[in-house]
Amino acid sequence: MPDTLQIIYEFEFKSGRKRTFPVHLDPRTITYQPDESLAKPDWTKLAHCQCTICPLRPEQTPYCPIAVNLAGLVDEFQAERSTEQVTVHVRTDERTYSRDASLQEGLFSILGIIMATSGCPEMNFLKPMARFHLPFSTHEETTIRSTSMYLLRQFFRNKAGKETDFELKKLQDLYNRVESVNEGILRRIRSQLREGDADANAIVILNGFAQILSVELLMGLTSYEYLFSDE
Numbered sequence: 001m002p003d004t005l006q007i008i009y010e011f012e013f014k015s016g017r018k019r020t021f022p023v024h025l026d027p028r029t030i031t032y033q034p035d036e037s038l039a040k041p042d043w044t045k046l047a048h049c050q051c052t053i054c055p056l057r058p059e060q061t062p063y064c065p066i067a068v069n070l071a072g073l074v075d076e077f078q079a080e081r082s083t084e085q086v087t088v089h090v091r092t093d094e095r096t097y098s099r100d101a102s103l104q105e106g107l108f109s110i111l112g113i114i115m116a117t118s119g120c121p122e123m124n125f126l127k128p129m130a131r132f133h134l135p136f137s138t139h140e141e142t143t144i145r146s147t148s149m150y151l152l153r154q155f156f157r158n159k160a161g162k163e164t165d166f167e168l169k170k171l172q173d174l175y176n177r178v179e180s181v182n183e184g185i186l187r188r189i190r191s192q193l194r195e196g197d198a199d200a201n202a203i204v205i206l207n208g209f210a211q212i213l214s215v216e217l218l219m220g221l222t223s224y225e226y227l228f229s230d231e
Helices: 065-077 103-117 124-131 139-159 171-190 198-218 222-228
Strands: 005-013 018-025 085-091 096-102
Touching: 005 103, 018 065, 018 103, 065 103, 065 171, 065 198, 085 103, 096 103, 103 124, 103 171, 103 198, 124 139, 139 171, 139 198, 139 222, 171 198
Parallel strands: none
Antiparallel strands: 005 018, 005 085, 085 096
16 A cells, blocks of 8 residues: 555646646555644634534634645635636546646635545545545535445445435435535635636535535436446
8 A cells, every 4th residue: 555645737828827736645544744934824724614513622723624634725826717717637547637627626625635535524424525525526526425435334334234225315405515624614715816817616516516415416317327237
């Protein structure tokens, strides 16, 4: 097993400017490994726009773990417009992805993996998806991956003799809580934006995916039932 799992995002602007952001994950815990030398601005303090469902307390955890890990990205792109067209390259140990997209689409992808692996108690269940990160995923791909990963978790819980939820009853509640975290992070980012909107709009896209998945679960995932027809 490697010492670090690495996912490298490179944003290439039409002007020729390039910005590279490596995401380092612990291969066993799938936890984001931050650059400890980076500053922690005031808006990353836990008490600042703290999520309504956050179980953490400022006296034990002074800073929001997600906000601290997003601070560098937010600072870099806070003056950028979300619709600016860029080419995004994503390199993993297994393969490379490239896509021409709006800046907000590229940020949506990298923000998603950082938020899932930063140690937020409400987001930790997403770590298996982060381990098999799929950049630029559609809401259909996200729904299939989310439900499949959740059911695989139930399989291992069943093997261990633990309570299981093969009917996905608890998954919707988990994603409702993800929506609350997204909204809290969005408030934080908007509290210090100067003129750009790319970071904030990327969070809006993430929240939209969580809402779509919740609707699909309410409908019994009928949109995907045809894929598994025996006929």
